[in-house]
Amino acid sequence: MAEEYTVRIDESLCKGCFLCVWVCPADALQESDRRNERGYRLPEYVGGCRGCRQCELICPDLAIEVKEGGEE
């Protein structure tokens, strides 16, 4: 079944603070070992978003977008 929501992370804006991982009540975001071009470790979306949009709102770097309608 297609997911209702998906979380998109703009990797060029992310600074790897992982507040999104901390705030997510569904454990839909996790720390990864991948880094962006500036060397910051990135979070990754692992599925299971319930659309509360707390990650979107807390992100200090405006790097997160919760999209309705699952993976494109």
Next chain:
Amino acid sequence: MDWRELIRWERMPHILCPGCGNGTILNVLVRALAEKFEEGELDPDKTVLVSGIGCSSRLPGYVKLDSLHTTHGRPIAFATGLKLANPELEVIVVTGNGDAAAIGGNHLIHAARRNLDITVICSNNYVYGMTGGQASPTTPQGAKSTTTPYGNPEPPFDLCELVMGAGAPHVERWTTAHPHQLKQAIHRALEREGFSFIDVLSQCPTNYGRRNDMRSPREMLEWLRENTSTEDEPGKIRIGVLRDEERKPFHERVYELVEEVSGDEEGG
């Protein structure tokens, strides 16, 4: 309006440290403003952001609205001039604890006393973050900073009590761990006539957290969540709507007086 249209993307990513609370305030502020513009309650051409000096005062530079980046501690003084010269403007001051409570402390209390019709969003991260983490008037007693390496011997200012004591009609306190509530608070502040003050307890992991056993932004947010309450609980910082009243704003009284006095001259 989509909030993305309000960001100066050519300046992003911003200069703030990873996990900086000011970033969350910027995020919440542009979304609240975009919603207000969308609802037609505010006009982007008549909305001005004013800031002083400090990390939080850099935020208006990332927003595609008219703004004034003023001298240290003086954003409220500039905002007073703006509002009195053109009362049609919606004036929002983005300031920090050092800017608003220390060097600009007098402007803050007198704007509250006069009931100047502006919204003041104060990012209160307990230190002077930009200059390396010196103690400020809101540093908690016992907290470590570059200028209080053995713990701060001074009691801090409660900024909400301060402005309420000076007569501010709309006062709220939230934290960066409550971004949704903060967005609603900004909505309310923009709707209210008169002086609105939002004290946003915020995290500076770089210059406050790491000296006080909270090295990561997450630890700081956990501290903010655990040590605040929307009810009066002993040992916890009270957050929420602390006062919501109505009082005639300063510019209305000034313009009424001008009309009254000039009318007298014409009549006499």
